[in-house]
Amino acid sequence: MSKIFVDACFGKETPYTPVWMMRQAGRYLPEYMEVRKQAGNFLNLCHNPKLAAEVSIQPLDIVGVDAAILFSDILVVPNEMGMKLDFLTGEGPVFEKPIKNQDDLDALLGGEEAASKLTYVYETIKILRKQLDERGDDKALIGFTGAPWTLATYMIEGEGTKTYNICKKMMYSNPELLHKILKKVTEVVKFYMEKQIEAGIDVVQIFDSWAAAIEPSKYDEFSWKYMVEIAEYLKAKYPHIPVIMFPKGIPAFLPSVYGKFDVFGVDWSTPMAYAKEQLGDKYVLQGNMEPCRLYSKEATTFCVESLQKTMGGKRHIFNLGHGILPDVPVENAKHFISECHRVSKK
Numbered sequence: 269m270s271k272i273f274v275d276a277c278f279g280k281e282t283p284y285t286p287v288w289m290m291r292q293a294g295r296y297l298p299e300y301m302e303v304r305k306q307a308g309n310f311l312n313l314c315h316n317p318k319l320a321a322e323v324s325i326q327p328l329d330i331v332g333v334d335a336a337i338l339f340s341d342i343l344v345v346p347n348e349m350g351m352k353l354d355f356l357t358g359e360g361p362v363f364e365k366p367i368k369n370q371d372d373l374d375a376l377l378g379g380e381e382a383a384s385k386l387t388y389v390y391e392t393i394k395i396l397r398k399q400l401d402e403r404g405d406d407k408a409l410i411g412f413t414g415a416p417w418t419l420a421t422y423m424i425e426g427e428g429t430k431t432y433n434i435c436k437k438m439m440y441s442n443p444e445l446l447h448k449i450l451k452k453v454t455e456v457v458k459f460y461m462e463k464q465i466e467a468g469i470d471v472v473q474i475f476d477s478w479a480a481a482i483e484p485s486k487y488d489e490f491s492w493k494y495m496v497e498i499a500e501y502l503k504a505k506y507p508h509i510p511v512i513m514f515p516k517g518i519p520a521f522l523p524s525v526y527g528k529f530d531v532f533g534v535d536w537s538t539p540m541a542y543a544k545e546q547l548g549d550k551y552v553l554q555g556n557m558e559p560c561r562l563y564s565k566e567a568t569t570f571c572v573e574s575l576q577k578t579m580g581g582k583r584h585i586f587n588l589g590h591g592i593l594p595d596v597p598v599e600n601a602k603h604f605i606s607e608c609h610r611v612s613k614k
């Protein structure tokens with residue numbers, strides 16, 4: 269069955285413009301909080317395929333999005349390469365022993381060996397594939413990975429950072445080591461995404477959430493080229509699986525974007541009209557409502573209508589310009605989805 273979401277990723281005509289929200293399976297949903305409590309904590313939830321599948325499906329039924337995204341986290345990859353990971357309440361992810369030198373890197377598993385350890389992710393996808401096929405309601409399943417750069421920022425800093433000073437010190441004083449880290453992660457991610465595809469996802473999204481930490485003239489060298497390597501590897505083997513690239517916060521790099529992939533995810537700091545002018549002929553565009561507009565239904569409707577006017581219902585997928593925040597009222601999220609469907613219905 270051809271899915272409206274997959275058709276839209278390939279730029280085909282669809283009866284309306286499909287929509288999903290980054291971070292749609294999460295804390296703004298009381299039903300998510302309930303299942304997380306059952307699992308004990310966030311990582312346990314990622315490791316439990318049955319419960320992870322349950323929270324992946326929740327936004328389809330509760331807010332009415334057109335695609336489910338696999339419930340997991342980008343950081344399970346470095347975790348299975350051998351880096352001990354904790355999610356501390358109120359502080360976010362922490363790696364016990366960040367990479368400081370070549371020996372730390374050499375101690376980590378690479379390639380297929382690391383990717384083979386993520387069995388709980390593939391198991392979650394298999395459950396979701398079966399459930400979505402049984403529903404028969406045309407909803408797609410998105411698999412994902414972090415971009416090598418975004419993963420490397422956590423692997424080197426050991427936690428979230430405002431300044432990225434440790435990885436940037438490496439970027440400018442020991443770029444060889446940073447490239448070795450990025451290469452090793454890229455190899456794992458290629459196998460990881462291949463296994464996600466084999467397990468049953470319909471679409472791939474690569475999140476480069478911390479793209480904006482790199483100055484524009486260095487962005488290709490330290491991030492984009494590795495993302496393109498992954499995308500082109502997948503497109504050569506699985507041309508029927510659309511690839512979405514989401515580098516957050518890099519409007520200055522837009523004229524330099526290249527590579528074989530299908531959808532460019534536009535973040536909220538980039539005007540959609542500018543993205544269309546730069547990239548609209550080459551890629552389908554996804555995005556890009558500022559997520560905080562979800563606090564107001566009026567502000568949401570205004571933005572959805574203006575996005576529809578800019579894109580004209582062509583070569584577009586509605587989304588937020590980054591993840592939904594935990595204190596957004598569910599009712600407002602529903603309003604966003606139904607407004608996207610209303611304004612784009614043909």
Ligand code: CP3
Nearest residue numbers: 290291292293294310337338339340341342360475477591
């Ligand atoms: O709904 C979905 O989008 C699917 C699930 C998903 C999660 N994380 C669940 C999650 C996805 C796609 C991610 C990706 C992810 N994880 C990114 C890239 C996307 C983005 O938003 O930029 C990044 C940078 C991470 C790393 C990460 N995971 C951080 C920094 C944090 C803590 C900050 C926070 O939001 O609390 C997480 C935890 C996390 N990942 C949660 C969820 C639902 C919250 C954990 C909880 O339930 O307590």
